[in-house]
Amino acid sequence: MFRDDFRIQDYLRIIKKRQWVIITFLTIVVISVTISSFLRAPVYKSTARILIEKETPNVLSFKEVLALDTADTDYYQTQYTILKSRTLARAVLEKLGMMEQARQDDDSSFSVRGLLTSLITALGLRQPPSESAQIRAREEDAINNFLNNIITIEPIKGSRLVDVSALSTNPELATQIANTLVEVYIQQNLEAKLAASKDAVGWLADQLTIAQQKVADSETALQQYKEQHGIISFEDRQNIIMQKLSELNTAVNNARIKRIAIETQYKQIQEYLALDDTAPTTEAVKKLETISQVINNPLIQQLKVELSNLETELSELRKKFRSKHPNVIALRSQIASVRERIDAEIQRIIGSITNEYELALAQEQEMTTALEDQKREALNLNQKAIAYGVLQRDVESNKRVYDALLQRTKETSVTEQLETSNIRIIDRATVPNYAIAPRKKLNIFLSMVVGLVLGTLLAFFFEYIDNSIKTPDDIKQYLDIPFLGFIPKVSSADQDNMAVPKPKLHPVDTVVAVAPKSTASEAYRSLRTNVMFSSLEHGPIILVTSAGPTEGKSITVANLGITMAQSGSKTLIIDCDLRKPRMHKIFNLSDHERGLTDMIANLGTNGTKITVKRTKIPNLDLIPCGNTPPNPSELLSSERTRLLIQALSKKYDKILIDSPPVNVVTDPVILSQIVSGIIVIIRAGETGRDVIRRALDQLRDVKAQILGGVLNGVDVQRDNYYYYSYYNNYYYHEKEDADEDAQSIGGKVQKMLQTKLTSPQKKDS
Template sequence: MNIPELPQSPDSNSPSPGRILAERQNGVPMLARPREQPLFEEESEEDALDLRELWQVILKRRWTILIFTLIVVTAVVTATYLKTPIYRAVLTLQIDREDIKILQVGEVSPGETGGWNNQDYYQTQYELLKSRSLAQRVINQLGLADLPPPPPSSLAQLKQWLAAWLPKTDDAKPEPPSENGRIEGLISGFLGGLTVEPVRNSRLIKLYYDSPYPKQAATILNTLAKSYISLNLERRFDATTYARNFLQERLQQVKVKLEESERGLVEFSRQEQIFTIGDKGSIVGQNLEATNAALGEAEKRRIATEAVYRQMLGTRQGLSQVLDSKIIQDLKQSKAKLEAQYQDNLSIYKPAYPTMVQLRNQISQVDSMIGQEIGNIRAAIAASYEAAKAEEALLRANLDRLKQEVLTQQDRSIQFNILRREVDTNRQLYDGLLQRFKEVGVAAGVGTNNISIVDEAKAPSFPYKPNLRLNATLALVLGLLGGIGLAFLFEHLDDTFRKPEDLEKLLGLPVLGMIPMLKQARGDERAIALIGHDDPRSAFAEAYRSVRTALQFSTASGVPRLLAVTSAMVSEGKSTTAISLAIQFAQAGKRTLLVEADLRKPSLHKALQLDNQTGLTNYLAGGEVHPANITRPTHISNLFAIPSGPLPPNPADLLSSGRMVELLTLAAEKFDQVVLDSPPLLGLADGLIVGNLCEGILLAVEMGSTPRGCVQGAFKRLRGARVHVLGTILTKLEARPGAYGYYRSYYYYYHTDYYGETTPDTKKLLVEGMKAEA
């Protein structure tokens, strides 16, 4: 393998580094800068929810979900076992609608159901069942105040034990509660165990009572129901007795007032001679109403006849009565026939012929008959109009007379109306009180009750709570939901790149390739790039061949001759990418030079097993070192490399010197492809200097590891230094459940029987990918 001859190093009178960098377009062949584009594109929200992506997140974070679920289920099951079992007794009550109402405003029939009043009634009964007075009554009957409190549960004992170990801030002991406070606490505890649940669309009510003792729970419910029924009977009896006494007194008073008002009304009507017929009012008033109605009808008829009459005065034969007259229509038809016959005979006879004269006389006779009939119709219209006027005048005169009579009677009926209204009011009040008194009398026998016990409470055999199966199921569901939520929270907080679309949206650059992670076998000390070289059918080698193909279309002139590879941070695979791309270019038949431009942490000489005693730094430092002396062949055909050499104290100054520009210019002339391994961008100026010396630069980003802010800052530095960024490469892609689905398809397409065989590494990737897809 021959090393290409390189020109001697320039003399010491070379221009200054700043001048060389400013005028480097005359030395290193550079491509035209692309048109400025926006730094970062705004991320747009997905139009549709990607269920496959959500499933991949669940697979990726499955251990987080399982551990969180296990913790929740364990905690809930443990707390369930430590709690005291509570037994629940059940009793069913039937409450019918109350069948008596006393002096309600408005009319409510007995046994009415539905409506707001019905809801209010039942809601009142529910609150009475939960009243403190009823609770105290049951407590007194059963003597619950004298019973000892139930023993604390294991969980409560654990809390007390923990509280005993905690430091106490106050040594003062709490004062014991007073007797009233103890009774109030007992009532509150009693009501805390009681539950009132109405059965929907029925008159049944379920009563539940929770207690650590099953027999006590049943006894309390049965006693509560009986006390509630007794209390209801007492309330009904008291209400009925009070209502009867009250209504009886009011009836006597209203009866006396009604009799006095009726006598006064009859005596006044006799004195004033005011006659009425039932509820229709006086006779004069009825006549006035009838006359007023008749006058209205007469006015309608007069207006109608007047309209016809005025139309008659304006026309002679255009009246509707004339046009609709059967006689006139028959006469016009006869006239038409005679005129037609006359015209037919006129072609034969002369007008003086007797037949013609006779026809003319007949036509004249029909005309006179038509005129006579029209005159009769007009006379009838005029007569109707005059009759309607006369009728209206008579009715109007009669109406005026009746109005005067009514006004005279109204003057005399003021006191009469007052007396009549008083009589009506007293009669209505008396009828209402009498009806209510009879209803109360019928309901006075309170032997029947509207509340009954349907099913008495029995001592439960099994505890109601805690329900281990229910709690475990709820804990499992909540744990899974919480674990999934926690997984999505972690995924949301993950600021790395999980898909190439994320990188493309953030930077506005294409992703030229996706490189899978290649794990080394135990005892294998070869560089990863060389492992991919030794297995050309592996997914790793194929991924870099894809990047090489993409670079051919990155510019109008193909692959940039001077190409640099960099990354935002260390350990993102930029050196492996530089070596692998150089290998791919060499395998494609290009004479390729690999330059180790990372003068702070070089690694290419170790990967290619080259001597690093002399290298790039020896040449850049201005020594008498020829470029051919630092260019070394490798064991790979067409691939040459320049190692870094000894580490300098000022790498940035050396990289920005004029000797670096001259070296790259000479390398671009002697080699088909030059690849530079550039230092990381963040915190260092070396990468920006190398990027400006090259025609294009590739940005390597480690998938799932590099934060977005670091990549964004690195790209901003590149754009600020006007470095031509060709695109990005996603490295260290893991073929595991939860990884991006496209890559598994990628491996499958290129590394199955399509090539005739499958390598062991590829088989492993395929198996893992198929499992994840399933």
């Protein structure tokens, strides 16, 4: 799977790694498309152009008869659908004779459906279809092929033009199909209009008869209503009633105003008279004299002047005579007479006002009663007017419908004879001179693009399903262990440049010794440095193992031991793979019968010294496996094995132990308890994540000290951009003398090892 921090270098590495997948897929696609393009029959395209005018059809619907507009926004889309309709396709095929040919052709057995039908029939699962069913199936196939593979409809944007095209391997047939299609389309369009016009004329005639009967019925109902209510001229009568109602309303208002004006004086008089229930008192009389009609009365004014004069004269006489003097008595009598006349006149005025008020009140009530009667008559007339209006509007509405139907009937009858199609041919199809398909150059180019894209996707798919460890980042991310280094494959160039093999050394398995300046040798030296620094805090005993077989652990042990010996460290290699030992083959040891198993058995005797073998590499010793024991796990888990390795660790600077794979046997888990650290060898691009995780889990369960992982078998030439920085380091070191470099590194590491590991016991030994 892909990591979240995938870089462009990772994509390039995958492409180069899977380049043969991409090239193979690309080649297959290009060859297939090329062969198909050259073998495919040429296809010709012939196009006819037509103009479709949007029009208001003469064939009218019921809503159009009632003068209601209809929306026709989908008109053109409807026409395009008609051009691709099965009915039109069948008519064209019939006219060209292609439908009859399809009925007679019996090639269904070569189609997929024909083969399935034949197989099902042969197995007895279904009865064979009848001849008529087979003919119908051929007709449907011909129509489907015509609509899906032959005809194309292309509206020209921004115009009412439509291109009708036909495809065929025969250019003349393509032209004939395109022209026939537009001709049949125009003919069917015109026939549909004529048929609709005829239907419309008949429908309008029926509706006209119905409308005429409705007019007669509504007029009869109106006349009967007028006779029933005695209405001759409904409008004149209504005007008279409304005029009289207006006059009565005005009279009522005037009578009310008059009554209100008299009522004020009347109520004032009644209020003054109410001061004394028996007779008006002097105070009441004085208040009555303040009434405007009393004040403005000429007689009262004259009498008051006369009264004033008499009272003045009386006042003068009383100064001269006593009250019983005849002149005084006479003058008093005259004054009383004048006052009586004033009171009489006031009473007359009061009576007049009372009579006038009562008359005004009676007139107002009479006018109000007459107004109410007139209102009731007006309301009754309005009710009759409503019913009359309904009947009259019904008559008028029916007449309008009748007139409209009559007009449309005449128009439709005329236009039926003048009907023309709104579709016409602008350009007829012509015989094409060039084929439109196959476009060989374009097909080949597109096949290259598609093949390259799909091949790349396929390569990434293979990479996606590849569950192996491929890069140092995979070790860090998926295994959670340090990355110690990678070992490249030994290239053919490195093999050609190898020196003459040293005696008793395998040329390829000991590449550090026979080709010290090769890329692989530099990788082993880099690994040596990383291992030395990683093991400083743990000890000199290092176990090298792997998850499964053929990971390259034995070769790694051999070359790592050689580099350590070249650096000046006294190194010992122990072959603890008691089931499939290989170290004696790598170093070409002939006397390998005695080895580790014998040392364990003879621990404490002189046989131990005899078992340690000297190699041709200075500072490098080897303990081969020896005789294969029947119980390797029990032997390695014994106390003798632990004591032996501890004893050897006091005599050597570094001890490398080659063990079997972890997932195969339990030997590495047992040995992990007596070593200082473990190096796990991982075959790049082959070892699965789950496999190596299972091995690491076994080691972690016993709390083994894992120094890190080594990625073995890396194809540096293929993944050179990914390992560019590593390769540059190797290339730089190739310019230096290998022995000199080894001595320098070995000296530094040796000094650190001595400081860290040297003990008084070792010095004494």
